[in-house]
Amino acid sequence: xxxxxxxxxxxxxxxxxxxxxxxxxxxxxxxxxxxxxxxxxxxxxxxxxxxxxxxxxxxxxxxxxxxxxxxxxxxxxxxxxxxxxxxxxxxxxxxxxxxxxxxxxxxxxxxxxxxxxxxxxxxxxxxxxxxxxxxxxxxxxxxxxxxxxxxxxxxxxxxxxxxxxxxxxxxxxxxxxxxxxxxxxxxxxxxxxxxxxxxxxxxxxxxxxxxxxxxxxxxxxxxxxxxxxxxxxxxxxxxxxxxxxxxxxxxxxxxxxxxxxxxxxxxxxxxxxxxxxxxxxxxxxxxxxxxxxxxxxxxxxxxxxxxxxxxxxxxxxxxxxxxxxxxxxxxxxxxxxxxxxxxxxxxxxxxxxxxxxxxxxxxxxxxxxxxxxxxxxxxxxxxxxxxxxxxxxxxxxxxxxxxxxxxxxxxxxxxxxxxxxxxxxxxxxxxxxxxxxxxxxxxxxxxxxxxxxxxxxxxxxxxxxxxxxxxxxxxxxxxxxxxxxxxxxxxxxxxxxxxxxxxxxxxxxxxxxxxxxxxxxxxxxxxxxxxxxxxxxxxxxxxxxxxxxxxxxxxxxxxxxxxxxxxxxxxxxxxxxxxxxxxxxxxxxxxx
Amino acid sequence: xxxxxxxxxxxxxxxxxxxxxxxxxxxxxxxxxxxxxxxxxxxxxxxx
Numbered sequence: 001x002x003x004x005x006x007x008x009x010x011x012x013x014x015x016x017x018x019x020x021x022x023x024x025x026x027x028x029x030x031x032x033x034x035x036x037x038x039x040x041x042x043x044x045x046x047x048x049x050x051x052x053x054x055x056x057x058x059x060x061x062x063x064x065x066x067x068x069x070x071x072x073x074x075x076x077x078x079x080x081x082x083x084x085x086x087x088x089x090x091x092x093x094x095x096x097x098x099x100x101x102x103x104x105x106x107x108x109x110x111x112x113x114x115x116x117x118x119x120x121x122x123x124x125x126x127x128x129x130x131x132x133x134x135x136x137x138x139x140x141x142x143x144x145x146x147x148x149x150x151x152x153x154x155x156x157x158x159x160x161x162x163x164x165x166x167x168x169x170x171x172x173x174x175x176x177x178x179x180x181x182x183x184x185x186x187x188x189x190x191x192x193x194x195x196x197x198x199x200x201x202x203x204x205x206x207x208x209x210x211x212x213x214x215x216x217x218x219x220x221x222x223x224x225x226x227x228x229x230x231x232x233x234x235x236x237x238x239x240x241x242x243x244x245x246x247x248x249x250x251x252x253x254x255x256x257x258x259x260x261x262x263x264x265x266x267x268x269x270x271x272x273x274x275x276x277x278x279x280x281x282x283x284x285x286x287x288x289x290x291x292x293x294x295x296x297x298x299x300x301x302x303x304x305x306x307x308x309x310x311x312x313x314x315x316x317x318x319x320x321x322x323x324x325x326x327x328x329x330x331x332x333x334x335x336x337x338x339x340x341x342x343x344x345x346x347x348x349x350x351x352x353x354x355x356x357x358x359x360x361x362x363x364x365x366x367x368x369x370x371x372x373x374x375x376x377x378x379x380x381x382x383x384x385x386x387x388x389x390x391x392x393x394x395x396x397x398x399x400x401x402x403x404x405x406x407x408x409x410x411x412x413x414x415x416x417x418x419x420x421x422x423x424x425x426x427x428x429x430x431x432x433x434x435x436x437x438x439x440x441x442x443x444x445x446x447x448x449x450x451x452x453x454x455x456x457x458x459x460x461x462x463x464x465x466x467x468x469x470x471x472x473x474x475x476x477x478x479x480x481x482x483x484x485x486x487x488x489x490x491x492x493x494x495x496x497x498x499x500x501x502x503x504x505x506x507x508x509x510x511x512x513x514x515x516x517x518x519x520x521x522x523x524x525x526x527x528x529x530x531x532x533x534x535x536x537x538x539x540x541x542x543x544x545x546x547x548x549x550x551x552x553x554x555x556x557x558x559x560x561x562x563x564x565x566x567x568x569x570x571x572x573x574x575x576x577x578x579x580x581x582x583x584x585x586x587x588x589x590x591x592x
Numbered sequence: 593x594x595x596x597x598x599x600x601x602x603x604x605x606x607x608x609x610x611x612x613x614x615x616x617x618x619x620x621x622x623x624x625x626x627x628x629x630x631x632x633x634x635x636x637x638x639x640x
Contacts, residue, residue, distance in 0.1 A: 010603060020596075184596075186593055205617070
């Protein structure tokens with residue numbers, strides 16, 4: 001595909017605007033570490049929530065959703081929709097606690113919650129692990145995906161444009177810190193969504209309009225024995241284990257970047273950067289709604305249109321099904337194609353800038369400052385942060401260049417931390433969890449994942465698989481693996497918790513007074529002389545948030561497919577839940 | 593930030609008018625351009 005001059009003009013203009021916004025904040029970001037990594041803790045809810053959703057909207061996300069829809073229909077999205085349950089949990093139970101904790105990074109939490117040598121080891125280890133390998137693999141994966149998109153659309157001729165885009169993004173991110181990241185994220189998310197919406201309209205037109213699209217997809221489904229339009233997986237015979245695991249286990253057990261149980265990574269960074277706990281809660285709620293309700297439908301429509309436009313796509317290899325998304329760009333008219341390409345660049349840039357800023361925060365705040373140079377000036381730390389951000393960007397780019405496919409490495413990183421979610425949730429609400437609990441969880445999760453990689457077909461896996469089959473599940477290796485990792489990890493960290501001493505009382509008391517979490521803090525609450533109770537309202541709020549997201553998501557789908565009656569009913573139910581939730585959020589004392 | 597939204601919204605609207613091939617495309621792009629301009633206005637007002 002060859003872009004017209006007007007398309008390049010739009011792309012160039014959009015890039016110039018993004019960079020100008022980023023650079024505008026460079027002076028402010030240079031004042032201190034708090035400004036550079038947390039925007040001076042002054043972000044309003046709409047800015048931090050949009051920044052979260054922009055970051056999780058990467059250039060390869062629409063491709064992944066296209067692959068899912070072509071393979072399993074709309075219902076296949078439950079593989080990631082399940083994270084809405086965890087997202088709602090973070091809104092009601094954790095966002096305000098993060099802000100009250102007042103730390104600079106997710107990893108620094110360890111320093112205020114746990115005591116002694118294990119805590120110091122855990123902080124240094126996690127800073128290094130999340131700051132270098134995880135960040136570089138994420139950076140490499142996102143960049144590699146963007147290279148594939150550019151190759152699909154332009155051949156090799158677009159790679160120079162991509163290199164320029166990457167270089168400029170790293171340049172303004174290095175200078176402007178989180179200020180530049182969140183400010184540009186607003187625009188990048190807007191452009192990314194605009195591009196995906198325009199592409200979906202062009203795709204539906206190419207498939208003959210929405211009515212013809214629905215008929216053609218139904219016919220393709222009948223030919224393949226599938227219902228591509230159903231939002232619920234086929235439950236007639238055996239319940240697919242993957243669906244069960246996704247719905248009942250994955251969202252609280254698996255540490256998935258952007259959907260960490262209880263918040264973490266870039267989402268925790270933005271909660272920590274909020275003006276106050278209430279803004280953290282509202283921003284996280286906006287992220288959850290935008291992420292699950294607003295984003296997916298344009299991608300789903302484009303994917304369904306691709307099934308119609310490219311006959312035989314449903315039987316193609318995964319790489320080919322995912323490439324259907326950029327292939328649809330060929331049908332976009334001159335002048336609008338530049339907007340679509342700019343939207344892919346926007347999705348790419350918003351993720352890259354957040355990754356490098358976040359990894360810089362881990363390496364500076366949790367490795368360099370506590371372990372290498374303790375008492376330097378803020379100016380010194382900002383200068384070192386900028387160097388670290390640049391180094392991570394160079395390492396990440398090298399990763400994407402050296403590795404042909406980062407997918408295996410990325411999956412391994414995911415599997416290594418597949419069982420640690422529960423300890424990350426309970427460390428806020430149970431005083432007895434200590435640094436050993438987290439170390440045991442990390443070790444057990446990684447150990448079990450490695451064993452399963454090396455010996456996938458072993459007696460334990462076979463036994464568990466047979467037991468699950470007898471219980472009525474359609475078993476798959478991934479589901480069995482996750483269940484096994486979670487079981488082993490949970491036994492290991494609970495055992496480690498009871499076999500080791502509790503943390504220092506002074507440390508626990510200071511944490512309890514500062515964060516005021518409620519829950520199982522009996523002895524510490526007694527020491528404090530005042531007990532903070534876990535109220536019923538957040539539980540009701542969580543249920544309402546899930547109901548709201550579910551009905552708004554599917555109501556929007558019904559409206560798009562012109563099922564007006566059910567669409568209106570779903571949206572009304574979602575609106576009612578939203579009203580109830582807003583009352584709860586308004587009445588709760590988030591300051592504690 | 594507000595200037596950024598107006599800076600994208602205005603050319604988006606112009607491109608929609610000039611290059612759309614169907615009414616649906618034109619309406620979609622113009623609606624998106626309007627959203628950009630409205631968000632820009634809201635951000636500008638919030639800043640003041």
